[in-house]
Amino acid sequence: MLTPEQKQQFVEKGYVLIKGGIKNLDLLAKMREQTWERIGYDPHNRETWVDRYVEFAATEAHYFPDMAPRVCKAIGELVGGLDRVDIKSIQYLWNRFVVKYSYYPDSREWQLPESMWHRDGGYFLNFLDSPETVIVPLILASDIESRGGATIILPESVSLIARFLADHPEGVYGWQHLRPCYPIYEIAASCKEYVELTGKMGDVYLMHGFMVHAGGYNYSQEPVYVMNSQVCLKEPLNLSSKNPSLLEQATLKALGVSSFDFKPTAPRKRITMPKDDSLKLVS
Template identity: 25%
Template sequence: MLTDGEIASFMRDGFVVVRGAVPRPVVDACVDVVWEELEGRGVRRADAGSWKAPVERIVCPEEGEPAFAEAGTAGVLWEAYDQLIGPDKWWKREGMGGTIPVRFPHPADPGDAGWHIETSYWDGTDWRANIRSRERGLLSLFLLTDVGADDAPTRIRVGSHADAARVLAPAGDDGLTMAESGPPIVEASADRRVVEATGSAGDVYLCHPFLVHAASWPHRGISPRIITQPGVALLEPFTLTDPTAAHPVEAAILAAISG
């Protein structure tokens, strides 16, 4: 269970870290599955010479992969989702979902290291995000390998979820595409302090859906860095009408646009 201090930190900073959320044997089993997929592409675990690109992406396995199901349904995380989003307000997925970016020691620009927030829903033409955070309750960053400062950690602009909320608010329920929201959100959060999502395999960063973040490069370490970055789906958009009944994700949005 998250402490009152951790919840206050989430409200202020836009994220909280659950250390050791997933047991190491489960994480190691997930990594083995990732390498099975990469081996099929000719990217070999024990052969650094086969690491030709700065990043490889795979779809997070779902069916028939019990390690990912166990990691994604960890009790300590589901309890935290209840605390941050609200009980019965998020989809209890029996797994993770999303993509797995595997970043390799490599000098090349991976081409995906720009600051952004995650979009959350498809409007039939483009991906969008709106002020009521339609279809996204959280962004979770599962560290499947140890991640140090040299291992291309995700960069986070602390407190930037408030800046993003203020950019999204005027667009109302229609929301904005990434192309529309990206430049003003990056500018609005430019002065925010930057921290890196480092930690041990099994740690999970729970991020506000509006948190501004970016990949980092180059990877200066010696081992590939593997994370998963699934969203926690929101069953219904936040109403943004009653601050007294709002859980932390919604309350942080209300605080940003009413302050």
């Protein structure tokens, strides 16, 4: 499934693109069009688009292996086999859209986002080898061009997050309202390389779980739609394996070592994420 070049890119840069990863584009388009009725906006009247950035709660699900068989195969190749994956994490494609209707600062000059930088995984205490959120699939539910609201990733951040976690075996929270947490904005500011995740509807990006990213400003006249999920493993990463997966290889490369015997010094635990009143959530 994955070419040698794609495997190398994931290990070195922390992401890979699966073009046309979603098989049923008609169903994806139907779910997308339903958002107009759910939020009550008129697709032909931009004056009704009151909120610039909206998250839609999940109300409908479809079997992900049927919707995206090539994506599931690629995930298996990245983590060392689908038998290592907690199947519940890739079982369904939910209509959990993030939509940017028209989202940019007062200045019309393009710029990187000033806020919202994060790594996914706020619902558990993060460790270097955590089995949760090891891969983040990002699904493009509309065509997205440069400067048109694409998610922006910082490939250098994978190494910075990995090294920070290696230095904190007691665990780190992924949510900025809790302590200890990542110095996420310092990490983002120190990264020189950024990539806009542009593409066609149905394209799927697979990102390393440590990837710091944010939604880019949408200077286009059209709303952009993305969906994401989180791939989890049954067991923690084995960073001292004699046969590491591509995911483990990428993590070790981020650390600058060939093997790492990591042991957390605090219990693993799930947490309830604090409510973020700054986001518009539509049920």
